[in-house]
Amino acid sequence: MNTNPYSSDLRIGIVGLGAVGASLARTFDAGIPGIRLVGITVRNPERAAGVLANLKNPLALLDLEELVQASDVVIECAPAALLPQIALPVLSAGKKLVVLSSGALLESPHLIDLARLHGGQILVPTGALLGLDAVTAAAEGVIHSVRMITRKPPRGLVGAPYLLENFISIEGLDKPKRVFKGSAREAARGFPANLNVVVALSLAGIGPDRTALEIWADPSVIRNTHLIEVDADSASLTMTIENIPSDNPRTGRITAQSVVALLRKMNAPLRIGT
Numbered sequence: 001m002n003t004n005p006y007s008s009d010l011r012i013g014i015v016g017l018g019a020v021g022a023s024l025a026r027t028f029d030a031g032i033p034g035i036r037l038v039g040i041t042v043r044n045p046e047r048a049a050g051v052l053a054n055l056k057n058p059l060a061l062l063d064l065e066e067l068v069q070a071s072d073v074v075i076e077c078a079p080a081a082l083l084p085q086i087a088l089p090v091l092s093a094g095k096k097l098v099v100l101s102s103g104a105l106l107e108s109p110h111l112i113d114l115a116r117l118h119g120g121q122i123l124v125p126t127g128a129l130l131g132l133d134a135v136t137a138a139a140e141g142v143i144h145s146v147r148m149i150t151r152k153p154p155r156g157l158v159g160a161p162y163l164l165e166n167f168i169s170i171e172g173l174d175k176p177k178r179v180f181k182g183s184a185r186e187a188a189r190g191f192p193a194n195l196n197v198v199v200a201l202s203l204a205g206i207g208p209d210r211t212a213l214e215i216w217a218d219p220s221v222i223r224n225t226h227l228i229e230v231d232a233d234s235a236s237l238t239m240t241i242e243n244i245p246s247d248n249p250r251t252g253r254i255t256a257q258s259v260v261a262l263l264r265k266m267n268a269p270l271r272i273g274t
């Protein structure tokens with residue numbers, strides 16, 4: 001007889017203990033039925049010590065190979081440039097990878113082939129966005145256009161490569177400034193730490209080259225705000241989300257909650273939404 005009370009729990013590993021990773025670690029530590037956090041992979045154990053010390057349950061610091069072995073699902077919450085190296089062992093082991101740095105998927109389409117080859121799966125949560133359920137449903141018919149307008153407090157855009165390469169200053173703004181107009185693919189390259197959401201939207205809908213985006217540095221907003229307009233043969237969608245920033249001004253608080261919601265659904269007897 002199997003006496004292990006955790007045997008059917010989903011074993012979760014986290015890579016990266018920044019704003020999203022730390023929030024997830026605290027939530028799983030507090031306890032979610034059916035979910036067990038088995039370990040975490042960090043770059044800098046000293047920096048992680050503060051978060052780990054405040055957890056109720058001791059959490060193992062593992063290297064990536066160990067984390068993959070111990071987990072059913074690995075959650076990537078690290079800088080975008082690391083996505084390929086994190087994804088490789090997870091997908092090669094046929095496991096599930098929740099990707100937060102969804103923008104980086106566009107530069108690494110081979111990861112999808114890798115998942116297919118080994119029976120793994122890449123899961124892109126709705127994250128800091130909304131409406132991907134309706135957009136994927138609309139994509140079963142014909143979507144004519146998808147447009148998103150993002151407004152962020154200037155400090156949420158500081159350091160973006162596109163701004164640096166094009167000498168666009170966002171210092172001392174007293175009114176909104178449009179700093180980018182282009183496709184989701186161009187945004188993913190130019191704003192790798194800021195616009196994962198538009199890539200998720202594009203993958204749900206009509207792809208990164210046809211999904212249009214404007215980015216505004218707006219000193220009058222304190223929330224990261226995304227307005228989405230979709231025109232499809234089944235419906236017209238107009239949706240707005242105003243994200244309260246987390247500890248990281250670039251990252252909305254709802255991002256980590258979206259991952260928790262996704263994981264809860266994974267083995268749930270009642271599953272709401274597409």
Ligand SMILES: NC(=O)C1=CN([C@@H]2O[C@H](COP(=O)(O)OP(=O)(O)OC[C@H]3O[C@@H](n4cnc5c(N)ncnc54)[C@H](OP(=O)(O)O)[C@@H]3O)[C@@H](O)[C@H]2O)C=CC1
Nearest residue numbers: 016017018019020042043077078100101127128196248251
């Ligand atoms: N899909 C979505 O809707 C959203 C996606 N994101 C994306 O999610 C990702 C995580 O966001 P967030 O938590 O805010 O980012 P943070 O910058 O707060 O955290 C990233 C963490 O990764 C750590 N890290 C760096 N290198 C490694 C490594 N080699 N191994 C393990 N950990 C490492 C960093 O450590 P250190 O402190 O030592 O550098 C840091 O703690 C980002 O790519 C972000 O752009 C964010 C918001 C929404």
Ligand SMILES: O=C([O-])CC(=O)C(=O)O
Nearest residue numbers: 128194196197224251252
């Ligand atoms: O897409 C991202 O990486 C983050 C974002 O816009 C948000 O949190 O609103």
